[in-house]
Amino acid sequence: MTSALFTSWFLPGVWITIQITLLSALLALVVAFVVGLARTSEVWIVRFVAGCYFEVFRGTSALVLMLWLAFAFPLMFGWQFVPMASGIVALGLTYGAYGSEIVRGALQAVPPAQREAGIALSFTKMQRLRKIEIPQAWPEMIPPFNNLLIELLKGTALVSTIAVADMTFAANISRLASNESAPAYTLLLLSYFVIAFVLTRGMRLLERRAKAGVGQKPESSGWLRRRLKPGAANDFARSQGAGGLG
């Protein structure tokens, strides 16, 4: 890959991939909460509609949905998305469906006694959800959300099929232009890994924060820190004792 290909195609491609990942993750998060909460509703019709959404979007391919949004939707409705938007919407709706299962599961894992305590204090259903159930379920959602986020990042490569110039699209261009497959795809592979690694680190940080926010000791930050600081596991307790954290 020449430096011109790298700077004019690959680097902008990286940026596009990051943008699509973050925007579709945001959409997926919103969808996951809306659908996930609806699936715990006491009103059967709400549960039913949300269940249908989940089944439909889990059962359709993100790639096909993306192609449909980009090419069939404009023909059927006379209106078209910017290609990048089709990609973001398709990914957000699909991964949101998976995410709704995480939201539902985590909410159901909140002990029923917490709901009862909320009832005993006369909170409304919405207040219980907002102040008690979601804050307690949130730390449990983060690790599976992290998995999903990584899946989503890798899924963004699909947008290259609808001519969005993401990282994968750029790597293909470079390969065709330079006729060198090995460097282009190796770089691509590593780039996804690096972004995934950074995202995972970020999510771990978020998880630790969230756990501290419900008064749980976070898991130790990894073998390196444990090796370097044998007492690291006690840090949290100590700093809590001194009123430092949280």
Next chain:
Amino acid sequence: MSSETPNQEENESTGASLAKDVAGGAKSAPEDSAGAANPKVDGRELIRFDRVTKRFGDNVVLDDLEFRVDSGKHVTLIGPSGSGKTTILRLLMTLLKPDEGTITVGGEYLTHEEKNGKLVPAGEKHIREVRKNIGMVFQQFNLFPNMKVLRNITEAPVNVLGLSKEEADTRARDLLELVGLTEHMDKYPSQLSGGQQQRVAIARALAMRPQVLLLDEVTSALDPELVAGVLDVLRDIAHTTDITMLCVTHEMSFARDISDDVLMFNEGKVIESGSPDKMFNDPDHPRTREFLGAVL
């Protein structure tokens, strides 16, 4: 102050008057016009169970139960496990709904509403309104782990009663002083011992200024050495406020101490009731004698 039981005769001591202030009104004295003006705290009927039946599947837990509790009374429910004591508290807290019969609190139907002269199951809003008069302390404390101690106490007064943050804070601080946990208000529940958590739970229930406090085996989950602290706080509240208490406990000395009435349950029915003196020293019913013989 949680470590000593205030003397009933000297209830003008600081601890006692504090408990009065924070736990919802002084013991109704004749000159206490506020108390006298409120019909709900003048010793009349506050809770009534009218032919209440509750089943779990084929298992009849409460069988056509009738009983009433007068305002300001402390009533202890005793009986073997499975006799329906806890079910009564859970029905009152609307965590369960009766299969038959009605429950009234302060003259209002709890889970029913009158519409066009007919009694129909009440809507969520009506239930919430009546429920505000009732507070509950659970066996397992059930504090909110995502909130620090102070917020555990202030959250409901602010969001349910509409108190300002400052009012709720003041109320919570007073209550924390009452239960002897002022220095722990910035901790998470997970950082407290079981006994401390339970005292916070008591403060949290009292912060809503309920007319009725339901105590569901509040010391059963505690290490033995932590029980006394919790019971002392409850004695304090029982002796210095006019809050009505409905208490399920296996702590018979505590029951004897605070109760005006003791109700013996067996197989979903009240088989005997009376003053603690009578019930603990000279019960009439053979089942009561047998039960007390086993636990005392």
